[in-house]
Amino acid sequence: MSGRVVVITSGKGGVGKTTASANIGLALAASGPSVALVDMDIGLRNLDILMGLENRVVYNLVDVVEEKCKLRQALVKDKRLPNLCLLPAAQTRDKTAVNAEQMKALTTELKGMFDFVLIDSPAGIESGFQNAIAGADEAIVICTPEMSAVRDADRVIGLLEARKDEINDYRLIINRLRPAMVKSNDMMSVQDVLEILSVKLLGVVPEDDEVIVSTNKGEPLSGSSDNHKAGQAYRNIARRMQGEEIPFIDMDSLNPNWFSKVVKFFSPALLRA
Amino acid sequence: MTKIAIISQAEQGVLIDISGCSSVTEAKQYLTSTLQVSSQFWEGLVVDLNLGPLVLTPAEVNEIQEIVFEVGVQPRQIFSLSPITRASLIHCRLPVGGLSQLEGYVPMKAIDILDGKPDLAVAHTAAPQVCEPEFDFNFAPSGLESGAEGTPRTNSYQSATNSGCSIDCSTEAEAPSVSLSRCMVLPERGSDTTAPGEPIVINSIMLPELLVAGNGSLEMPDTVPTSTQTPVRQGRLYMPNHHLIPGQADEKITKPEPRPFRQSARTARQAPPKQAAVLMMKQTLRSGQRVCHKGHLVIIGDVNPGAELVADGDITVWGALRGMAHAGASGDTKAEIRALKFGSTQLRIAQAIARSPDRSKVGGSAPSVPETARVVDGKIRLSGSDPE
Numbered sequence: 001m002s003g004r005v006v007v008i009t010s011g012k013g014g015v016g017k018t019t020a021s022a023n024i025g026l027a028l029a030a031s032g033p034s035v036a037l038v039d040m041d042i043g044l045r046n047l048d049i050l051m052g053l054e055n056r057v058v059y060n061l062v063d064v065v066e067e068k069c070k071l072r073q074a075l076v077k078d079k080r081l082p083n084l085c086l087l088p089a090a091q092t093r094d095k096t097a098v099n100a101e102q103m104k105a106l107t108t109e110l111k112g113m114f115d116f117v118l119i120d121s122p123a124g125i126e127s128g129f130q131n132a133i134a135g136a137d138e139a140i141v142i143c144t145p146e147m148s149a150v151r152d153a154d155r156v157i158g159l160l161e162a163r164k165d166e167i168n169d170y171r172l173i174i175n176r177l178r179p180a181m182v183k184s185n186d187m188m189s190v191q192d193v194l195e196i197l198s199v200k201l202l203g204v205v206p207e208d209d210e211v212i213v214s215t216n217k218g219e220p221l222s223g224s225s226d227n228h229k230a231g232q233a234y235r236n237i238a239r240r241m242q243g244e245e246i247p248f249i250d251m252d253s254l255n256p257n258w259f260s261k262v263v264k265f266f267s268p269a270l271l272r273a
Numbered sequence: 274m275t276k277i278a279i280i281s282q283a284e285q286g287v288l289i290d291i292s293g294c295s296s297v298t299e300a301k302q303y304l305t306s307t308l309q310v311s312s313q314f315w316e317g318l319v320v321d322l323n324l325g326p327l328v329l330t331p332a333e334v335n336e337i338q339e340i341v342f343e344v345g346v347q348p349r350q351i352f353s354l355s356p357i358t359r360a361s362l363i364h365c366r367l368p369v370g371g372l373s374q375l376e377g378y379v380p381m382k383a384i385d386i387l388d389g390k391p392d393l394a395v396a397h398t399a400a401p402q403v404c405e406p407e408f409d410f411n412f413a414p415s416g417l418e419s420g421a422e423g424t425p426r427t428n429s430y431q432s433a434t435n436s437g438c439s440i441d442c443s444t445e446a447e448a449p450s451v452s453l454s455r456c457m458v459l460p461e462r463g464s465d466t467t468a469p470g471e472p473i474v475i476n477s478i479m480l481p482e483l484l485v486a487g488n489g490s491l492e493m494p495d496t497v498p499t500s501t502q503t504p505v506r507q508g509r510l511y512m513p514n515h516h517l518i519p520g521q522a523d524e525k526i527t528k529p530e531p532r533p534f535r536q537s538a539r540t541a542r543q544a545p546p547k548q549a550a551v552l553m554m555k556q557t558l559r560s561g562q563r564v565c566h567k568g569h570l571v572i573i574g575d576v577n578p579g580a581e582l583v584a585d586g587d588i589t590v591w592g593a594l595r596g597m598a599h600a601g602a603s604g605d606t607k608a609e610i611r612a613l614k615f616g617s618t619q620l621r622i623a624q625a626i627a628r629s630p631d632r633s634k635v636g637g638s639a640p641s642v643p644e645t646a647r648v649v650d651g652k653i654r655l656s657g658s659d660p661e
Contacts, residue, residue: 147578151560154577158559196577196595198557 003036005107005117006241007136007167009160011152013123015144016175019211019220021120022050023231024140027222027238029084033115036075038087038107040132041122042097045089051078052218053086062090065102071109080223085114095127100134107135116241125159133163139170140202145177145188150196157199171202173237178207179251190251203237204248205230292325292354297333300324301340308344320346321370324353331361338365549585558582558596567603578618587611597621611645620646620653627653 008021021037029035039047042062048054059074064087071087078084087110090097110117121132133139139160143153153172160170174193181187190204208230214221221231222238229249236246289307294300320341329337341348350370353359362369549568558564558572560579569586580596582588587609588600594612599621601608606623620627625648644655 151577151579154560155579158561161559196575198575 003034003111003113003115003117004138005111005119005136006138006140007119007121007133008140008142009121009129009132009156010123010142010149011125011129011156012143012149015142015149016173016205017123017142018046018050018120019215020140020142020173020175020205020234020237021047021118022220023222023234024238024241025084025116025118026051026078026081026220027235028116028118028241029078029081030223031238031242032083033242034083034085034113035116035118036085036087036110036114038110038117038119039089040103040119040128042089042128043091043094044122045091047120048076048086048088049218050215050220051086053079053088054218057088060088060090061106062093062097065098065106071106071113095122095131098131099127100131103131103134105135125155129156129159133160133167136167137169139167140173141170141199142173142175143193143197144175145182145190145193147188150188150193154197157197171200172197173202174204176207177204177251182251201248202240203233204251205233205237206249206251288321288323290323290325292323292327294325294327297327297329300327301333301336304337305340308340308346319349322348322351324351324355324358326354327358328355329353329358329361331364334358334361334365334367338367551586552584557592560596565602570600576612578616584608606648609645609647611643613643614641615644615646615655622646622648622653625651625653 008017008024010017018039018041025035025037037047037051038061039045040061041047045060048057053076056076056079058076059069061074063069064071064074075085075087078086107117107119119132119136122128141153141156141160143149157170160167172194174190177190178187182189190201194201206229208221208228210221210226210228211230214224220234221228222234224231233249236249239246289304291300291303294303322337322341338348348367350368351362352370352372353362354372359369549566551569551571552564552566553571553573554564555573557574558576558580560577563581563583564570564572565583567585569589570582570584571589571591572582573591575592576582576590576594576596576598578595582590582596582598583602584600585603585605585608586600588598588611590598590610590612592612593614593616594610595616595618597619598610598612598617600610601623602621604623606625608622610620610622615629617629619629627646642657644657646653646655648654
């Protein structure tokens with residue numbers, strides 16, 4: 001059984017790669033397939049915090065690559081789902097600890113064990129990024145609707161396009177969209193971003209304060225039973241990755257109308273529906 | 274069959290002819306076994322390589338190069354009948370020899386080390402010439418020269434392709450697996466030049482649809498050359514860039530260090546004024562990509578912010594120009610920049626620089642008309658598309 005290796009990258013930092021990796025990974029695993037999350041941000045690891053598994057980390061990716069331990073020993077099983085595993089990065093090393101060849105070997109080994117391998121790439125376009133995309137078959141580019149993020153995503157897409165023989169499918173996720181600002185022309189719309197980037201859209205995730213809460217708690221949004229907007233968006237993305245056709249969330253419906261604003265004023269808890 | 278020659282004077286050079294091999298694997302095999310038989314013999318020797326009709330991708334060229342380097346040999350010239358191979362060689366910065374020089378090789382008695390069969394071998398007897406970039410390998414996609422019946426062409430264009438190297442177009446048809454892209458080199462409008470400018474091998478592919486007629490107007494040929502004989506691909510193809518110099522991941526490759534552009538005797542007869550050709554690219558340029566060309570530049574697609582275009586002639590963008598464009602880079606203030614939509618960060622013509630107005634609002638802009646930027650009184654002005 002050969003799995004799909006998907007690298008989640010962006011170029012710009014802070015647009016939501018790690019959040020997306022955690023949420024998409026959890027959503028995918030919840031629907032059935034076995035998923036491995038790989039944190040390639042060596043030296044600045046965050047994926048274990050988002051998954052809430054930071055105190056269960058014994059071995060990490062660099063130990064596997066240097067053959068100090070077996071891959072199975074380094075994989076951390078998720079506390080919620082049995083078919084989701086995390087391969088954490090090293091916190092005390094840096095990007096020079098691995099190279100592209102080692103990554104290719106590692107992803108090949110993981111491919112044979114899992115249905116999905118999600119690689120969380122670090123920001124930038126140098127060796128950390130090059131190592132992360134070394135073994136990947138597909139790519140997800142994350143972008144926020146701002147000029148700087150779009151320019152960096154464009155650069156990264158150009159780099160991915162140049163490796164067309166290895167990475168044959170790359171799609172875009174627009175993260176942290178604020179429909180109200182788009183309406184008042186203060187923020188780029190989905191169309192504006194797609195006009196410049198011209199890639200296939202995988203999903204649009206609206207801005208949601210709950211993401212911050214979930215990061216601190218270590219419980220990704222897509223796994224919670226509350227119907228948060230961002231969580232729902234990530235769940236849809238996971239289903240699209242498995243081939244389902246799901247229409248994009250209508251951004252207008254996310255705008256608070258006057259009634260909900262009134263309700264929110266009096267009783268915020270009522271709006272958590 | 275690998276043919277080698279044992280010669281007494283090493284300075285004159287030896288030609289290794291692997292054109293008889295039927296496949297690249299076989300060629301590599303023979304080359305490896307030949308060179309490794311007596312590596313001390315080969316070390317420091319001046320060696321030429323004849324690839325014949327073999328079609329090689331840049332990766333395969335690199336492998337051959339490694340085989341040759343291993344014994345300490347630096348090939349002086351590499352001959353090839355196939356334009357695809359020649360493009361691969363240029364891409365890997367290897368010296369390509371003009372095929373006319375193959376005639377200068379004289380057979381000598383030789384021993385075929387491998388099979389023990391005495392075989393005809395060739396050795397270069399004339400004094401080695403400086404390897405000069407003959408314009409033969411400023412090739413055009415063979416689709417145009419091979420079989421596009423009824424395609425109107427300017428005479429100059431035709432003669433550029435019949436410049437003496439007999440490109441066997443059928444070899445290209447046999448190479449469907451080569452995903453190499455080539456660039457289209459068109460003659461300057463209105464000229465009867467036969468020497469297009471230096472080609473730039475880039476990671477894109479173009480279709481030979483636009484021809485420049487003698488009266489200077491761009492016209493479409495009545496029949497677009499069909500791809501019956503050539504696997505000219507439509508759409509975007511990219512060469513794997515893992516063999517590029519690190520750090521230049523997706524920069525366009527320009528020609529290797531320029532040698533003096535000396536024209537051989539034959540081409541001197543048709544001596545044209547040296548004018549550069551038009552480079553046409555049918556792709557969108559992404560941020561970080563840069564195209565430099567000594568001539569006119571036509572981009573069919575968008576130019577995203579962060580991309581750069583530098584041309585000695587005009588720049589025409591059939592799409593939105595959002596990046597930086599520098600026309601007349603070598604000082605021609607008559608150069609123009611035109612685009613269907615200007616959103617450019619900076620426009621430069623010769624020495625003048627102009628920047629776009631600061632962004633006032635974010636999304637959506639007023640519908641735009643195609644415009645042309647030219648230098649008027651030392652400043653760059655944008656005007657409608659009618660020529661002055």
